[in-house]
Every structure is written in C-alpha cells, then in structure tokens.
Amino acid sequence: MDTMIERKQQTSFRLKASLMERLRAEARYEHRSLTNLVETLLDEALKHRPNPETLAAIEEARSGKEMETYDSVESLMAELMK
Secondary structure (H helix, E strand, O other): OOOOOOOOOOOOOHHHHHHHHHHHHHHHHHOOOHHHHHHOOOOHHOOOOOOHHHHHHHHHHHOOOOOOOOOOOOHHHHHHHO
C-alpha cells in the first residue's frame, strides 16, 4: 500500500479568547484534537470557496440587473426546455 504522509508545519495565530474557547469546546464535543478540528474547518472553508466565475454570477443575481422574470412556472419551464 502506497501511503503518502503530508508534512505538517507548526504555526502560531492570535485569536480572540472567546473564539479559542468555542474551538476547544467543539473539539471536546467531537472527541478531536484542537489541531485536527481547526485544520479540518480551514480545509473545508477553502474547499467550498467560490471561484471567480461563480462569484460574478452571485453578484449578478444579487444585483437584480438583466434578470428575466416569468409570469408562471409554466412559462419558466417552457424557457428552460428550449
């Protein structure tokens, strides 16, 4: 079996005491180390970060500009089926 172990690097951050306590409590609740919890949370946050194209589409939708409107579900479905 080929297993690759990624090297870990020690680092230091300054976090609010209240945030640290919440992280510690969550790690205890999940029976995980604080390091494992923080690493997982950061990895998930970065993994689900939208790319520039998606961010542009989100901004376009929020702006309401150039949005088509439909009078009914039927007219929306007819447009989608084209």
